[in-house]
Amino acid sequence: MFSTLRKGTLVYVLKKDNKPSVETGEVIEVTPPAFAAGATTFQPGFPLQQRTTVDAKVKSGDQVLEFKQLPSDATIFSYNGQTVVADNKDDILREVESMRNASAEALASVDKHKDIVGCCDEIIAKLNPQVRSAAESTKAVERLNGRVDGLEKSIGDIKGMLSEVLKQRK
Secondary structure, eight states: OGGGOOTTOEEEEEEOSSSOEEEEEEEEEEOOOEEEEEEEEOOTTSOOEEEEEEEEEEEETTEEEEEEEEETTOSEEEETTTEEEESSHHHHHHHHHHHHHHHHHHHHTHHHHHHHHHHHHHHHHHHOHHHHHHHHHHHHHHHHHHHHHHHHHHHHHHHHHHHHHHHHHO
């Protein structure tokens, strides 16, 4: 728990950007637990409870990272969903596995979403005559391009055959 952080304790920092990375840092300064503003919880039949937080400075490589208002009773905390700090490796591993699983699920659903886009395009073309006309024009141009490519290949073949015949006559 963050309430047990002391100078020299290792913490793990996960940066969740396009290329996630993990840094290990060493606590160089930590404040004693303090009551967090507006963090009072009330449950009927239980005494009023206020949450406490700590602030920590962590040295990672050449930089000093500052983490404000870490919940004292937590072992992992996320800042804006982009930076996650934990006082143990297992919590960071679970967070990385969760990120990996979410991305693997997204990759697995790519084909499904391509099919949905294709179906939606067909429906739009069916319901909107302008879109249908543009789609038909695009298909016609693609067919013409295919025919022109075929003609170019055929002309190239004929040129090659004529070249061979002319070589044999010399």
